[in-house]
Each structure stands twice: as structure tokens, then as C-alpha cells.
Amino acid sequence: MIAALGLIVLLPFVFVYTFLFLANTLGIALLEWATERPYHGEFYVDPIVLTVVVLAGLALQYRYGPRTALGSVGARVVSSDEYPDLHATLTRLAAQVDASKPDLAVVSSEVPNAFAVAGGSIRGLRGDDPGATGTVVVTTGLIERLEDDELEAVLAHELAHVKNRDANLMTVAWLLPTITYYLAIAAFYVLYGLYRLLGAGGGSSRSGNSDGRGLAVAIVVIVVCAVVTLAVSAMFWAASVLLYRVLSRHREYAADRAAAAITGSPAALASALETLDETMPELPDRDLRKLDGGTEALYVAPLEARAFGSKELVSTDIFPDTHPPTEDRIDRLRELARETDVPSEVARG
Structure with a gap:
């Protein structure tokens, strides 16, 4: 975590x-x-000023990134009066690992999924615990499709992310991939716009040599700046995405094992992941796209691109392959279930 945080801070410099x-x-x-x-x-560039700007950017990402992620999928903080069973389960699990109980938020969606972010408030609203250091989000589809033990396992998985500060790390790590992605997109559209303008005859000049040279100089400067911006942004996007991908894959495996330890049932999480993996491709594109707020890496199960018949997801565009193969995660949990001799249909499968 320290090495990863160091790279996250170093890359912007x-x-x-x-x-x-x-x-x-x-x-x-x-x-x-x-x-x-x-x-x-x-x-x-003054190093002190740059340090202040980078740290301020990371701090702003840490402060407002969770709200942006939660707001992008329409998450709503819910009280214990609305979802008493979920709150009771989350309270019990948090007590087991000696952690502050996170806020609980619900997204109205048929897509069964869950994720966690750092920070305990959404748009100024708070849950039952004003000292919450994170927010666990579940969809209505997840609540409806999973059995109680499977839902408990998913909540334990997300609680592990909060407890291990994965949510904090991934929230901050989101900054550079996002910035470089949109810089590259902006540079591409500058080049594309210039191409369309010149193709439409906007680059012709009937003025003197001086005006003609001025136009040529402007075009060359714009093209060179755009190409350099595109190339550098793409390079650092690839580097930051690689780091993000490694972090995300590692944290999923770690959270799976932690959830198995917390609940004492690796088979329950394996069964939940299997249900999610089987359900996701069957859902309509429009339902999956509602959860596509660029938060792909945060979900307990990825929004499978194979289920999309038209465009790619924004999130899979920015953060490709952020999860280990779900089949691999299920196999590991089944093996863990066999090692701990937990009898279940999933463990025997």
C-alpha cells in the first residue's frame, strides 16, 4: 500500500x-x-508550487471523488428504518473486524452489484453513523437476487475494502488516469476539428505571403502541441491504468479472502459471484449503462463488456481489465472452502 501510494503521488510529478x-x-x-x-x-515550474498543486489535487479527489462516483450512479444514503436487516448485518460485520460502521447507500437498479468508497456522506446526507469513514453501496437488484448468506458475504467484501483503506487508495488513484484520458481526448478532438476545418476549405488564404505564413505557423503549432499532448497523455494514461489495474486486481483477491474470513463461509461469496457472473450478460444494455459512471474498478463484479451490443462502456474504456477473471476468484474461494472444510454445494462443485 505504501509503495502504491508512493507511485500514485510520484506519477503526477x-x-x-x-x-x-x-x-x-x-x-x-x-x-x-x-x-x-x-x-x-x-x-x-516551482517545485513547491507543483507539490502544493498535486497534493491539493489528490486531496480534492479524495474529498469529492466519492461523491462524484456515488452521484454518477444515483446512490442514496438509506437509514436503518428503510433497510433494517442490511444495517444490522453491516453493524455486526463492522463490529467483528473492529471497524467503524460505514454508511449504507442503495442504487435503484436491476443490475446486481455493490461497491465501496471512502468518505461517509453523499451530497451532505449522512447515514446513522456520523463518524463513518466510508460508504458501502448496494443495488436493489443485488438485494433481490442474493440469498441472505450471499448478501452478507458481499457486504463483508466491501467492508474489507473500507477496513483495509482500499477505498481510500483507489479513490486517489483515480485522479491521473482520468486527467490523462480527458487530456488525450481533448487533443484528439483538436486535431479532428482542425482536419475538418482544413478539409472544408477553412485553411485557404487569399491574402499575402505574410498572412499565409502566419496561418501555416498557427496550424503547425496547433498540430505539434496537440500531437505531443496526445502522445504524452496516452503514455501516462497507460502507465497509470497499469498501476490502477494491478492495484484493483490485488485488492479484489485480498477482499475476497477477508470476506471469507469475516463470514467464515468462502462458499457464500463464491456463490454470490457466480450469480452475478451469470446474471450480468442477461441484463439489457440500458440497465448496465445506468451503472456506468466510470466506477467500473470499484464494483464487486465487473460490468461485462460482452453484454453490450453497441458502444463500449466509458468505464471499461478508461479502466480496462480492472478485475481478475470472476471464474478465477470463484475457483480460489472454492479451494479455500475445501481447505477450511466448509460443506456446501458450491464447495463440492
Whole structure:
């Protein structure tokens, strides 16, 4: 966790200094060519200012990232009066691991899934525990489709994420992949827009040589800047996504084992995952898309891209393969069930 957090903090600095290096090499050469005069200065970023900006960005992501994720899927904090059984189960599980009880939120969706985020409030609303350090979210589809022991296992899985501070880490780790993704998209649309403009005759000039050169210079500068931005953003997107993917896959395995230890029934979580894996491809695209707020890596089970007949999910676009294969997770839990000699139909399967 410490090494991962260090990389999460380090990558934004490397990202900025990569752009700074390119600005002082390629950028200055481009500036001298465009102005036809030498440029004796250099671009500079104060390390203290950069540190403050990066840490502030991470802090803002930590503070508002959970609200954004929860708001994107329409999650609503619910009280113990609305869902007494779920609250009672979550309270008991939290007491077992000596953790503060997270807030409980529900998403009205037929898609059976769950996730957890850091922070205990959504749009200013709080659950029963004002000291909550996280929020566990379940869908109505999950509540309706799972048996009580399976639902308990899923809640234990999400509680493990909160207890182990996975939710905090993944919330912060979300920052750079998102920024680099949208920077790359913006650069692509600049190039595409320029291409369409020139293709429509917008680049023609009937003015003198000076105006013609000015237009050519502007086009070259825009293209070079856009291409460099696209290339660097794509490179750091790939690096940050790789880190995010490794973290996500590792935390899912760890949370599976923790849930099995908390509930004492690896078979229950295996059965729940099997139900989710079988159900997801059968659901209509529109139901799956309602949960597609870029929070793919947070779900207990991935929103399978194979179930989509048209476009890819935004989340699988930004964070591909963030979960281990569900079949592998089920096999590991079944093996764990056999090792602990838990008799069940799933363990014998």
C-alpha cells in the first residue's frame, strides 16, 4: 500500500516534468521557428508550487471523488428504518473486524452489484453513523437476487475494502488516469476539428505571403502541441491504468479472502459471484449503462463488456481489465472452502 501510494503521488510529478522537458526542447525550438528569432529563456515550474498543486489535487479527489462516483450512479444514503436487516448485518460485520460502521447507500437498479468508497456522506446526507469513514453501496437488484448468506458475504467484501483503506487508495488513484484520458481526448478532438476545418476549405488564404505564413505557423503549432499532448497523455494514461489495474486486481483477491474470513463461509461469496457472473450478460444494455459512471474498478463484479451490443462502456474504456477473471476468484474461494472444510454445494462443485 505504501509503495502504491508512493507511485500514485510520484506519477503526477513525472507527468508535469515530462511536459516541462518537452516545452524546453521541442517547444522552444517551435517558438523560435514561429517567431523567427532566438529565445533565451526557459519554462520553469516551482517545485513547491507543483507539490502544493498535486497534493491539493489528490486531496480534492479524495474529498469529492466519492461523491462524484456515488452521484454518477444515483446512490442514496438509506437509514436503518428503510433497510433494517442490511444495517444490522453491516453493524455486526463492522463490529467483528473492529471497524467503524460505514454508511449504507442503495442504487435503484436491476443490475446486481455493490461497491465501496471512502468518505461517509453523499451530497451532505449522512447515514446513522456520523463518524463513518466510508460508504458501502448496494443495488436493489443485488438485494433481490442474493440469498441472505450471499448478501452478507458481499457486504463483508466491501467492508474489507473500507477496513483495509482500499477505498481510500483507489479513490486517489483515480485522479491521473482520468486527467490523462480527458487530456488525450481533448487533443484528439483538436486535431479532428482542425482536419475538418482544413478539409472544408477553412485553411485557404487569399491574402499575402505574410498572412499565409502566419496561418501555416498557427496550424503547425496547433498540430505539434496537440500531437505531443496526445502522445504524452496516452503514455501516462497507460502507465497509470497499469498501476490502477494491478492495484484493483490485488485488492479484489485480498477482499475476497477477508470476506471469507469475516463470514467464515468462502462458499457464500463464491456463490454470490457466480450469480452475478451469470446474471450480468442477461441484463439489457440500458440497465448496465445506468451503472456506468466510470466506477467500473470499484464494483464487486465487473460490468461485462460482452453484454453490450453497441458502444463500449466509458468505464471499461478508461479502466480496462480492472478485475481478475470472476471464474478465477470463484475457483480460489472454492479451494479455500475445501481447505477450511466448509460443506456446501458450491464447495463440492
